[in-house]
Structures are given as C-alpha cells and as structure tokens.
Amino acid sequence: MRASNRSAVAVLVAVTLASLTLLPLTSDTSYIPLALVVTFAIALVGAVVRRLGLGNGVVLGVQSAVLVVFVLGIALSLGGAESNLLGQIGGLYSSAAEHMRTQAAPMPPHPGVKLLLVTAVGVVAVLTDVLVEGIERPAWAIAPPLTLYLVPALGLAEDLSWWPFVLLAVGYAVVLLNEGLTAADRWPRAVGSPDHPQSDQGTHLGYAARAAAMVTVPVLVASVLLGAALPLPGQPGWGVGAGRGADGPLQMTDPTLDLKRNLTQPEDYTVLTYQSDAPSGSYLRMASLPVFNEAGWQSSGISLQPGSTLPPPPGLTTDPARERTTTIQVGDFRSEYLPLPYAPRSFEAPGEWAHDDVSLMVLGTGDNRGEATRNLTYTVRSVDIEPDGARLSAAEAGMPVDANLTAALPPDLPPEIIDLTLEVTGDADTPALKAAAIQAFLRSSEFTYSTDQAQGTTYEQLADFLVRDRRGYCEQFAGAMAVMARVVGIPSRVAVGFLPGSRTGAGWEVGVRDMHAWPELYFEGEGWVRFEPTPSLVTGNAPPWTIEGTDPGGTSTDEGADPSSEPVPSESVPTVDTPSPTPSESSSAPAAEGSTIPWGRLGAGVGIFAGVLALMAVPALVRLRRRRVRLDLSGEMHDRVERAWAELRDTSVDLGRPWPEGSPRTIGQTVASGLEPGPARALTAVAQLVERSRYARSLDSHANVTGLAREVLDGMTRHLTWDSKLLALVWPRSLFTGPAPRLPERFRVWERFRVWERLPGRHR
Template sequence: MIRPDTRLSLATVVAMGLATLTVLPLTSDRLFVPVTWLGIALVCATGLVLRRRRSGASLAFATQLLGVVAGSLVLGYAVSRDADLVTAYPRLWARGVLHMQTQSSPMDADPGVFLIFATSICLVAALADLVVSGLDRPAWVVAPLAALFAVPAIGLGYDSGILSFACLALGYLAVLVADGLNDASAWTRGLSADSSQGASFRTSASGTRAVSVVGPAVWRAAGLLAAPAVVLALVLAVLLPTISLPGLGLGSGFGGNGPLQLTDPSLDLKRNLNQPADRVVFRYTTDKPGGVYLRMAALPQFSAAGFGNTQIRLNTGSTLSEPPGYSGAVPEVRTTEITAVDFSSQYLPAPYAARSFTANGDWSYNSESLTIVNSDNRADVLTNLSYQVQSWDIAPTAAELARAGAGAPSDGDVTGVVPPDLPQSLVDLSRQVTRGADTPYARAAAIQAYLRDPDNFTYDTQQRPGNGYQALVNFLTLDRRGYCEQFASAMAMMARVNGIPARVAVGFLPGARSGDTFNVSVRDMHAWPELYFAGYGWVRFEPTPGVQAGSPPAWTVPTDESDTPTPSASASAAPSTATPSASEAPSTAPQETPTQTTTTTTTFPWRTVGVVAGAVVLLLLLATPAVLRIRRRRARLAADGPTDEQVEAAWAELRDTVLDFGGTWPSGTPRAVGREVGQRLEPSDREDLGRVATLVERARYAPSLGDPGATADLPGTTTSLREAITAPAGLGRRVRAFLVPASLFRRR
C-alpha cells in the first residue's frame, strides 16, 4: 500500500511534469523535457527521504536547493564539455539569456537556454514539494504550477491554449486527489507532544502530526511559496522572446532590443512559414496591377544582435512626409483598400511610399521610414479594421539606378554604419561578391544575384541555432540555408560593407489574387532589404529565392543599358545633385503639421513600467509576512467554533505575540507557562493570563468540566493581554515584529 507521503510526492512529480509541458511553445528543443523530468523526480525524492528521517521541512528544502545547484553545474558541464566549469557555467547562462532576448518563440535549441529552463523548473519543483509535503498545504501547489504556466502565457503574448491549461489543471487535480485519498484514509486529531504547542493537529502525509493552523494561516504557505514562484516566472517572462516586432535577431524569428513592445504583429517569420494550417490575415483591393507589398516597419540599426529599431521621431497626422531621398517627378498615386481579417498589431501595414491614410484610431508616423504606428501603443486597434492608403508608386528603372550614386540619408549615422566588431569573414565575403562591380547599383545587383543563385543558397526555414553575427556566419559560410530573414539581413549587411546605406523592412508579400481582391495569408509575412540611392531614396530589393518571394523587382535586375553605364558624375558614388523642375516639384497640398515630438519607438515606457513593477513586487514581498500575520490574528480572535478551539486559538495568539516581540515561549503545562510569562506583566494582566491558561488546561485535559460561557470575553481578554505583552517594546522592536513576525518562520 502506498504511504501517504509517497502518494503526495508522486503527485507532485506528476503535476510538475505536466506543468513542464506548458513551456514547450517557447522552444523547439524537446530534449530538456526528459532531463527536467528526471530532475523533478530527484528533487521530490530527496525531500521525501529527508522528511522521513525527521529532518524538517527547512532542512529538506535547503538540501533540495543545493541539489538543484549541483545538478545544474553537472548539466552545465555536460552541455558545454568545458573542463573550466568556473568560467564556462556563467558563459552558458549569459549565452542563454542573450539567446532568449534575441530570438522569438519557438526558439532554436541552445545549450544556455537548455540549462536555464531545466534549472528554473527544478527550482520551481523544489518550491512545489515544499508547499505540498513540507508545509502540508497541497492546495497551494497552484502557485508554482501557475508560475510555469504564466511564463509562456506572458512570453508569447497570447492565450497559451487549451492543452497548456489542461496540463496545469490535471497536475493540480493529481495533487488534490492524492491529498484527498490521504485525508480519507487517515484523518485524526490529537494533542501535541509538547503541551506548549496549543493547537489542533491532524495526521500529515508523512504519518506524523502536523499543525493545522487555525483560520487563514494557510496564507502563510501561499505567500511564502507564491512570492518566489511568481518572481521567477516574471524574470523568465521578461527574458523570453515575445510575439513582437522589435527587430530581427537573426535567429529563428523576430526578437532583439527594439523597445516598442508589440504583442502580436511579429507573428514571427519562422512560426508563420511553418504554420500547419494557413489562414488569411488581410484582404485588399488596389489599382496597382499585381498587388502591393504591405510594409509594417523598417529596422535601421545593425549590431551584434541583428537588425532592430532605434529611436525615432513620431509625427501626428494622416498625411505623411514625402519619401526620404526621393527627388524625382511625382509618381503615380495608388489607392489601396485594406481590411485586417485576422490580425492584431500596433503597426498599420501599408504600401511604400504611403502619402496619406484614412483609418480609425490614433495613429502617428515616422518621416524616415514612413512607418505608421498606433499612438496609444495598443495591439487591438488593427483588429477587424478597414482602412485606405494613398501611396506613391516609385518604380525607377535599372538604368536610372545604375546612374545614381549611393545616397546619404539623414539617418546615415545609423543606416550606413558597419559595426566595428563585424566578423572579418563577413566583410571579406561582401567585398568578394562585388568584385568587379564599379557602381553602387552594380554592387547591389551582384549581391542580390549571389543570394538568389540556387547553386549558392537553399531556401529553408530550418537552421542551426544562432543569432546575430553567428547566424550570418552560419548562413553565408556554413549551412547556406535560410529563409527571408536571413536573405534580407545578409543583403543589408553586405550592402553596408560596400558603402550603400541599407535597412531591413518587414511586412507581407502581395498575396494571392481572387478576382479583384488580394488575400494575404499568415505565411506571406516577409522581410526584404531596402537600399538607399541618391535621388530615389529607399529602394526595395529581393534577395530571397523565388520559392517564396517570386521574381525580383524589375529595377533590381541589370539591363544591357545598366550594365554599361555612361561615365558621368551621376554614375559615381557621390550623391546625385539633380534638382527636380518646377513641374516635378512635390505637391504642396495642405498637410497636417507634424509635431516633432521626441517620442521614440518606445511609445510605451516599458523600462519605467519594469522598474515600477519590480518595486511593487519588492514591496509586496516585504509586506507579505505582515499581511499573513494580521490575517491569522484576526481569524483567531474571530473564532466562533467549539469552546476548545476558541481557547486554543487565543492561546496560540498569545504564544505568537511573545515570539514576534523577541520573547521565548517556555515548555511545560499551560499553567506553568502562564506563570512564567506572567512574571513580566502587571498583576491584573497576570491574573487574566492565568485564567486563559486554566481554560486551556480544561479544554485539553477535562473538556467535560469546561464552562461554555467562559469564553464569552476571550477575544477581548486576548487583545488586552497582547497590548500588555507588547507595551515595553521600543519602536525598532515593533517595526521588526510587524514586518518580520518571528512566529511565521519558527519551526512547528
């Protein structure tokens, strides 16, 4: 027959094992699951063995924590194979944190993330075992279980799904059922081995008597366990990638350090392209034959983390600035009517170069990228939104671009920069690919042709783990396999090395035509590079092979004329100084005056919110013991059950008051305890304490002699005695007793 303590430990293992499955959406690595399950089993087994040896809950928990640390070190050595574990272990954690910050879910396998996940879950398992078996409060295992459930729920930014919730519910149910079986088979009440422990008892899972604290004292278990579990969940959730579009981390999808937190438009590329079932997210009509690219954002900053956002100015109004760098004649104006069918975002997808739009909501735009964002930083404003966009259809010819130089954009200090720490192998390859190309356009065309050549690269959504520079090295020199993210980032990087300002744009392909309507699906999400040419501004290129993106724009493929440009000033690398004629001058139609606010992409102050949230959490943690102690005292003083329970509750409150204020509660009979404690009280208070001690003795040893009316004023007497006990205490002692009540932490 299964012993009660074994039953609860097994239930805890099952609950934590099921809860582990809720984090699977965060990573494509499945190996951490069996390893973590083994760790959970070892953690719970350690607690079970130590509790049977009467080691106590505190010692068992401390041993479990040490075991988790030791196991984490062993696991770190196993995944790193580095004999110098002192330096390798911190590097693994740092690598895992960077991987989580620069990748989106599901992340590629990474040894650092493997270590972080396994260690964190085993720590939560130790907390779960403590609350279930150590503190004998099985119902409160919901705190650590919910913490694990919250990590993907917060990290993914949307409902984790019915399966994740089912795992959480089944695990919780397993613990409750085990506890119910234990209660049904062995429920007893008795007296403590130490008469000074005046409280009622019940048989615990280990077969020993455990205190059943009166009233809401169960909140102690909840508070002490929920606090670290929730903090751990929040820390992981902050580190983990979200469904957002802050930048391209060059891993499995979007991620990075972009400050604008978007909860849904990221729908990161890899996730979308690997969707088991495609779905339509936009429908639109347009007067441009072949449809339009629906552009969401441009990522101008390039660093070791990949392409991402930087600080930008946001302007109000629905009439946008002219496209930066364009100095030609006013091109044809296109009208596009768009409906968001199944998509939520803070970006307003629009054709480039948008000149005006009509949409419900509070929208702003950036004049450098012509990105349109919701000023309220809300993701739901796009849901089921129908809107209209007027855009310029800028379509230079290959010959025109061949005669243009690489321009100097106003944000060239960002879009034209080659990071000094860029691996030399990438610099050398970028120059090798463009060898022999004598104009910026020729170099750009050579890079695009190199990346689109099927003999050089293969379109594939599966890559080895990596982000930032390492992902570029993997893609360009090792695997030569990738999808639009890798192709776009590689071309933008190579263009910069060759002196052409470049950035990465993110949005959607034109979609499939059905009559007069174009249907854009979730798998049409796409990334492409934009290169800056004098007189034309930002020009879209398409290095991704046709298997996804189709044919490249006509202007990106050299013609005979563009292959042999006539030497001229405009064909050099210097910016074009051509000035449009009066007839080519931009429209001077009335526009809403942009307000050059210093708003950045961080339209929502996430850093401030994080600091405030951290401060709130810290304050809540500091206040938790005081709140629990107050609730316990109120419950005891409000006890209205049988006489013996009221008496025991009052006696327990007096005992805890003495302990909270630095005193000791002596051993012995209630009467002996009353005499010793009463020595520090005034005569009248000493008499009251003696009467309470007498009531305790009768309730314990001669309940039939008890007077039902003797407890009528017991709460008032108890309150009066509390005041007498605490009267001599100074301010410092009172503050300590309030914030850190010793009675909550004493071993029972």
C-alpha cells in the same frame, strides 16, 4: 489532517495553479494533465517518505527519482528519431528549443515543448516542496512558481493578461494558509483563559486565513499600482499614462517568426486580396527591422503617432512615380502590423491604429492588437517609389534621421563577411552600383533558395550563408544584402511583408507562402529604395532600377511579374574597372552600433522585480510596525511592561533562539545567561516588572521599561552576523509561530495583524 499531508496539498495547489501561467505560450493544453500527475506524485511521495520518519535528503532523492522516471516515461510515449532513450530525450529538448525560437505564441502543439513544460513544472514542484517542508521556509515558496510566471511575462511581447498573476498569488496564499494552520497546531489546545477560551480548528482556520490575506492582499494591491505605472508588454495601463495608446513607446512582436512559419506551411492558401487602380501589383510592407547586431536583424523601439495621415516618405526629394489607391481585404491572417504598399500617405481602416513617422509602419493599438488585421477591409492611398536608374546610379548614400540604427556597422562583424563584400563590390564606383553588384551576386547561381535552413540572421548564420553553404530563404538573402550594404557605407534595413501575389480577374490574391523579406537601402534624394536579392524563381525579376544596364526610363512592370518569369540578361555583376575601395572608403558608416532599450520588457521586469520585493518586504514591515507600537512610551505601566516583554520574546523567536517555559523570573534568568552583563541585568529587571505587573496588587514603578527593553534587544543582536540579522528581518518567525499580547484600546487598530493573539497559551 496531519501537517505534512496538508503541506503536500498546499504544494500541489500552488504548483498546479502556477503551471497554468504557461498557457499563453502554447495552444497545446495536453501538458496540463501530465503536469498535474507529476506534481501530485511528487507531493504524495514527499508526504509518505516524511511520515516514515526519513530525512529531507532522502525525500529530495526519492522525489527527484520520481521526476526522472516520469520524464523518461513521457519521452517514451512521445517517440523520437533517436534509437536510445537519452538521445531521444535530448532530441526532444533540442527540437523544443528550436520550435520555441521559430514559432510565435501561442505555439502550435509540439512533443518536445510538451516534455519541456512538464519537466519544468516537475522541477518547480520539487523545489517548492523543499522550501515548504524541507527547510521550512514557506514564505520563500513564491520563488519557484514565479519562474514559471516569468517565462510568458518576459518572453511574450503582447497578450499577457492579469489572470496568470492572480493564479500565482492564490497559490501562494494557499501555502501561507497552510503555514498558519501548522503554526496554530503547535500551540497547546488545553490552555485557555476566561477571556480567551480554548480555540477549535475553525478558529485556527480563520486566523490562518487572516495571515495569508495579510501578505497576499498588499501584494495584489501593489501589483495593480505597479501595473498602472509600468504596464506589462501588450497590456494597457490602469488609466494612468499612455499604456498602449497611440502616443508612446510600443513593444512589438518579431515579424520574422511568422515569416518562417508561413513559408513552410504544408498547403498554400489565400490570406488577403486587393484591388488597385495601378496596372501592376505591389509589395505589401508590414514591418521594418533597422537594428543589426550579433543576434541578427531586429525591430527597435518606436514612438507611435495618432491619426491616419502619414508624413511624406523620408528622404524623397523628387516627385514620386505615381499615386495609387488600393483596397485590401484580409482573411484569416492575424497580425498587429497593417500590410500597406510603400510609401503610404493615408489609410482608412476600422479599429484603433497608429503610425511611426520614421518607418511609416502602421500598427494596431487596440485591446486585441495581435488579431487586428483578421477579416479586415481597408483602403490605402500611397505613392510608388520607383527611382530613375541614371539618377540613382549617381546618388550618394544618404544619412537618414535614424542613422544611429540604420547605418551602424557592428565592430565585431566577422571579417569574412567584410572581405567578401569588398571583393563583390570592388569594380563598382558609386553606392548604387555597389548595391546592384551585391544584389546580382546574391541572385546568381552560386546561391540556392531553401526553407530548410533555420530561422535567423545571426553572425554565424550569415557567415555560413555567404561563405560556406550558400543556402537560405528570403530572410537570409535580405539580411545578408542589408549587412553588406552597410559594409560599403549604405544605410539599410530589412522589411517584412508580402510579395505582390497572383493576378486574378478582379485584382490580386496573396497566399500565405507569399510572405517575404527584402532589404531597403537609403540614398540621398531618393529615400528608402527597395532591392530584391532573393532568386528570381521565387520573386520574379528584380526591380529595374536595381539592375545595371536597365533602361532608366523603363517602367516598373516587374512589381507584378509572374514568379516563373526569367531574370533579365543584364542581371550580372558590374564589370566597370574601378579600383578597390580603401578601408576608409568602405567604413563611411558610423562605427557605433545602434542599440535600443526594450522599454516594454524592461518595464515588465522592473515591475515584477518590484512586486517580488514588495512581497518579501510585507512580513518585515509588519514586524517593524509591531515593534514600534510595543516600545511606545504611552499607555499605562501595566501595558507598557507587557508590550516590552512580548517584544523581547518575539525577538528571541525571530533570532531562532528558544523562549523557555516558566515564570517570568525563570525565563529572565535563563535567557540572561546568554547575554552580556549589561543586557542581562536589564532583562532581569524587565522580568521582575512583569511578575509585579501580573501578580502584585499594584505596580508602583517609574522604571524606563522601553529603555530597558532596547538595551536587551541590542544585547541579543550585538554579535550576530549580517546575514543572521537579515534573515530575522525578512522572515520574522514570530509573526507565524508566536502569540501576541492584547494591547490597550488605542492600539487595537493593529490587532488585525496579530493573527495568533487569541490562540490558547498566549500568556506564557
């Protein structure tokens, strides 16, 4: 097979395997045959155009045109709302970005995502072909496929297995194997020696396989070691460190992704049922989002603790309203978060679980924690947080242990949000009354509940929701109230979970559309208190302790209220005449914005970056080791002379300079003509020693061969630029394109790295 054809096959295999690393992102595998076709077309076109003798620029242009035509054809077949083709493609890409932003992995099928994935694979195929054949840098061919691998490796928070990296490594090994065979083909087949007869293609294949293994095996070993120290998100360590165990940092998925998807399900269906010894239903809380910045409400790094007994509710100094026992049966609902009434005290659930002492979240820590709740039955013992209205009205805004996150007000928060908050709360004189005013404002007729809005709580989205269109769903209502609470100095966070659901004969049924978000505000002595700013037709009445004018002694019958019940008349903005707060009063929250370091993804990024560096460093390390062995002062004079000569030849090849044919004396004279006088004389002396070593009966010399060789090497590299030296170090061409001489027995252990040592023509 011609070298160009073989390279095309290597590119096809490498890119096809790399395209499979995207499978964790989507449940739609129909992109794979399309990606295979476009990769095959690009590789075939490259091989054909090169066989016609056209330049690399023409090859790149034709391949790019093939990719564009293919993308246009797919876009036509997928259809779209736009009338023109370019608008249709833009619409597909735009909808793909929104789909990927709002859907949890593996994403459901989407035409725009399919087009985007196929386009990405096609671009990677073109770039890989350019590196392998266009500029003849096959060692760099790992970079384009690596970008495909990095998308799920860094974008997913869990369930990234080991097999995508193996596919990537196998594809790279195929590229190196092809380069080895190509290098072997460059050497004359008719040249041989009694000790090293003419080699056949099978021998070349064996040496090429050793070359590929020389690079890929150390990288795979390094990856395993890196995986032990820096496990990827969602993956356990290899027996070292905490990994995903119950004691240590854990990277969590974003619960708001499931929130929007479940609220917009075309058909509501039951995801869980529960029975309780309390007379009313309960909000089932799953996750807590304490961090707020320009990207919206987010989770933070947490430290999980083992055991099924949780600490008392943070900040609660009074006796809880009641204790209850709840038995929950989950159906086909998959999550790493365990739905629990707030505040849980203990639970009994099969599987591996751990809890966070600050947020009282319980998360799965097993191998398949993304499906930890599926078909699960468990029991929870909890206490209800139902503050006395009068006591809450007089309570101060407290300072929780995570106030650096939950009380931080971003300094770049849009001023229109701040101004609106101060206007809404201007007549309220205590933190709780300010919170009640914010809730009443959001539940008023000025706002419209709609799931047509995009998922998210960024600055721009919240400003649009509060000041302009005033349309959104529970995520925007909860996020807006939590932000406004921080403006007036009340620590806040957003909780995600389920509404109480509908009462049945034996208990309560919770549907997929009952997934919900609500704010939790922190008050001195009361701890974290639930508020409900989402309109009443969706959630029923707000909790009585959050409504000014409600009887303080009233009970929390609202938890199980029928969603169709009407709001209580007292739900209105407080009218107490209170002076507007001064800027100092409204900025009592810490000014520093809370921030957390995503250790899981950071560790994954560092691990992958270190793996790439290790991959790039292998050829350089092998080459440096070879140089040290060759310039060793030990051994017989014959061996030292041959080793020094081989090192001079390989260094010349590494620097991109031709090593002429002919006798050692002729080679020495030719190469010395390009050196300064000192290195030129040293090279001539080495060439003479090589001739005497090979053709004289004896070599009676005490010359410092190593010193002479080092002087020549210094002369070869003295005037090179730093980038030329770096290229020669990172990509030593002699490892793949030049033969290495046979060493004495004491050095034979390194012969396994001299891939081309036995090829014909090794004695030049």
